[in-house]
Amino acid sequence: MYNLQLSPEQLEIRDTVRDFVTEEVKPLALRPERLEARTRPLLSDVLDKASQLGLRTLALSEDAGGAGVDTLTSCIVTEELALGDPDVAAVLARTSTLAHALFDRLMTPEQTARFLPPFLADDRYHLALAQLEPDRDAALGIHYHRPETSEADVKTTAVRAGDAWVINGVKDRVANAPLAGLFAVEVNSGPGGTSMLLVPRDAAGLSVRESDHSRHFHHGVCGELVFTDCQVPAENLLGPEREDALGGADAGRDAPLDQALNLGIGRAAYEAALAYAQLRVQGGRRIIEHQAIGTKLAEIAVRLEVARTVIWQAAWACDHPEAFADRSLPDLPLTRIAKVYASEAIYHATKDAAECFGAMGVMRDMPLQKYVHDALVCLHAGASNSDAKLRIAEALAGYRRPARSAALAAE
Amino acid sequence: MDFTLSNEQRSWQMTARKFAEEEIRPISVERDEISDPRETFDWEIIKKGSRLGFRTMAVPKEWGGHGTDFVTQALVMTELAKADSAISKTFSQCWKWSHLIAATCTDEQKRRFLQPFLEDDTYLLGKGISEPSAGSDNRLPPADDPKAGLKLRAERHGDEWILNGEKCFIANASVGKLFFIDARTDPNVPLKQGTTMFLVPRDTPGFRIGKVFNKSGWRFYQNGEMIFENARVPHANVVGPVNGSDMKTQQAGDRTGGDLFGDLELAANALGVCDDACGMALRLARTKKQGGRLLFEQQVVQLKLNRMHLLTEALRSFVMRVAWEHDHKLHSANPGLCMNFSTDVIQEVSELNLELHADAGVMEPRADKLVRDAIIWSHLAGDSVQRMKTTRRLAK
Numbered sequence: 001m002y003n004l005q006l007s008p009e010q011l012e013i014r015d016t017v018r019d020f021v022t023e024e025v026k027p028l029a030l031r032p033e034r035l036e037a038r039t040r041p042l043l044s045d046v047l048d049k050a051s052q053l054g055l056r057t058l059a060l061s062e063d064a065g066g067a068g069v070d071t072l073t074s075c076i077v078t079e080e081l082a083l084g085d086p087d088v089a090a091v092l093a094r095t096s097t098l099a100h101a102l103f104d105r106l107m108t109p110e111q112t113a114r115f116l117p118p119f120l121a122d123d124r125y126h127l128a129l130a131q132l133e134p135d136r137d138a139a140l141g142i143h144y145h146r147p148e149t150s151e152a153d154v155k156t157t158a159v160r161a162g163d164a165w166v167i168n169g170v171k172d173r174v175a176n177a178p179l180a181g182l183f184a185v186e187v188n189s190g191p192g193g194t195s196m197l198l199v200p201r202d203a204a205g206l207s208v209r210e211s212d213h214s215r216h217f218h219h220g221v222c223g224e225l226v227f228t229d230c231q232v233p234a235e236n237l238l239g240p241e242r243e244d245a246l247g248g249a250d251a252g253r254d255a256p257l258d259q260a261l262n263l264g265i266g267r268a269a270y271e272a273a274l275a276y277a278q279l280r281v282q283g284g285r286r287i288i289e290h291q292a293i294g295t296k297l298a299e300i301a302v303r304l305e306v307a308r309t310v311i312w313q314a315a316w317a318c319d320h321p322e323a324f325a326d327r328s329l330p331d332l333p334l335t336r337i338a339k340v341y342a343s344e345a346i347y348h349a350t351k352d353a354a355e356c357f358g359a360m361g362v363m364r365d366m367p368l369q370k371y372v373h374d375a376l377v378c379l380h381a382g383a384s385n386s387d388a389k390l391r392i393a394e395a396l397a398g399y400r401r402p403a404r405s406a407a408l409a410a411e
Numbered sequence: 412m413d414f415t416l417s418n419e420q421r422s423w424q425m426t427a428r429k430f431a432e433e434e435i436r437p438i439s440v441e442r443d444e445i446s447d448p449r450e451t452f453d454w455e456i457i458k459k460g461s462r463l464g465f466r467t468m469a470v471p472k473e474w475g476g477h478g479t480d481f482v483t484q485a486l487v488m489t490e491l492a493k494a495d496s497a498i499s500k501t502f503s504q505c506w507k508w509s510h511l512i513a514a515t516c517t518d519e520q521k522r523r524f525l526q527p528f529l530e531d532d533t534y535l536l537g538k539g540i541s542e543p544s545a546g547s548d549n550r551l552p553p554a555d556d557p558k559a560g561l562k563l564r565a566e567r568h569g570d571e572w573i574l575n576g577e578k579c580f581i582a583n584a585s586v587g588k589l590f591f592i593d594a595r596t597d598p599n600v601p602l603k604q605g606t607t608m609f610l611v612p613r614d615t616p617g618f619r620i621g622k623v624f625n626k627s628g629w630r631f632y633q634n635g636e637m638i639f640e641n642a643r644v645p646h647a648n649v650v651g652p653v654n655g656s657d658m659k660t661q662q663a664g665d666r667t668g669g670d671l672f673g674d675l676e677l678a679a680n681a682l683g684v685c686d687d688a689c690g691m692a693l694r695l696a697r698t699k700k701q702g703g704r705l706l707f708e709q710q711v712v713q714l715k716l717n718r719m720h721l722l723t724e725a726l727r728s729f730v731m732r733v734a735w736e737h738d739h740k741l742h743s744a745n746p747g748l749c750m751n752f753s754t755d756v757i758q759e760v761s762e763l764n765l766e767l768h769a770d771a772g773v774m775e776p777r778a779d780k781l782v783r784d785a786i787i788w789s790h791l792a793g794d795s796v797q798r799m800k801t802t803r804r805l806a807k
Contacts, residue, residue, distance in 0.1 A: 282545075
């Protein structure tokens, strides 16, 4: 049953993370050098402490050594972290999600035995998924409601040579790349199929380069991977060969962690504006007592609350997939719907919050411009909202694109 | 109705377009990316523009300026802003206050200040109103509250006034040579009845510039703090009557120049940014491919381009109408409405341009810059106070 009452455990986790953010993150995140959106250094010490609190392994099962929380709890934690620092929130969300997917679901016992202990032992050991490639056109766009597929071939190749895979190619926009100890890499492993390979950071023939923060719509850190005759053992194949174990058929229902992160940014702006509006006096009274500002704050609150509702619904749906089967939930891409609504609503909300500060809203030594910038990054991160709307429309129409092999055969 | 430009208007527009494309655009993004806010400024571009008349074009002919009309000024601001909004604003800021000098200064003051302004390519003007605790209160003073509004104090001692206090967010503060400063000469009455305007040259004893603000947009444009510590200003530098600064109302005579020009200025500048955004977006759509086809072929792209262009052309009509009404001394709420409207337009158009680039996977620093520049309009031209102030003109 859909139930918005958080469990005592969820409330406790939220309060713990909230305290952590207030005490350990905000004081650092609000320092002037962190307010420069273009060149802000990652808060590594905060990441270490967060890992010690268990936030790096939050979604990893308890059996494997994590906290084993569900998607909704992960969203709550990500929102709280992003309230302090979206980069910290992004890095932890990515590692925690991948830890659950890799160690709890996809790895063989032998792979887990090799990779889990070093991951658990090192607070700075993060995980990354390498799928995107330079200039690879992944947009739906012109292919909307048409049988042609938008997915070009994966160009990074893996060739079997004896007991090893030999990888060649380039991946870019790989979240967590500069911090990752282990990569799950999507490769072209032969005609008509992609596979996933586990590539440790120290694999010979792999070089990792951090990307310029200001040149990407991306929170956290990301980078580029170059594989030059990079060899990994045959047993590093993740899941069955020629099956994209992590990508799969994207139904737009993955965990809405990016949206929860976005919500944290919106809340930071909202809390700042609300506090300022109760402090600043113009026109003979506190500005919150003026209709114009009161209404603006109300609109911000409306946007954030509606965004949270749609994000939590998508998160709850991840934790209760049976609710789609019994038609409790509409057969729709709920996370994609949450992304479109939340990213637009929160960008507006941060702009409105900044406006409450007058000229201070655009000053780089004040946090408001940072919140606007960070919300703009969320608005344009990943697949575009224009594309998301086309995919939602295909879902509304019940459109099913023919399988890729069938499309190829038809040509 | 006749929308034809005169030869003179057309000539100014073409000169501005050439200067903007050849000289301003090449340095625009580079200046924006400099991290120290004091270093973003470039005197060379100011001197080059000044030699073409873009610093002094609003000074009346009888005082040695170019005496351009408001339509010409709007055309030039738009052309310059198309290459860089902040550089355009640095020039037009001088027009704003040369209008004020022409409208309100005595002949003696004009001789002392307009002459050097006309002769020196690096002579920039500014005006100090805002203070740390007085922003909206200056724009929309609460009735009968003497405590509200600016606090900078001026007290008369013989032939001199002694100024004490602070200003903030003052345009051209760190580069200007002459400033109009509003100060309280009677702190016991409401703002409008107790404020006097002073001409304060840069080298006034007791007057200095504090920090330069580090803004997210309009980075070339210098905004600074002003600090007055027993600053001594001669009585001869009082503009208009004592206690008569009257804060941007028209009761002291025709202040179309210094006051309502500011509304036209922001709207015309926004129009230039929109022209730039439309140009960038259209170029992208006609060159970039997705799935082997030009972006322009996609309906969602066409609809976004349509929205950008219809808003921009609507703004152009409004801007040119307001400029024409200024030239014909027709006073209404239109300049304010146009300025408020320009906030909505510049933000939506620059955001759509960024969206089209981001959707196509193109990281274009200039698209990002236009969005950051456009956000400046929120507090200058389109916040709730600016909108209510315009509305109150309607009720007059």
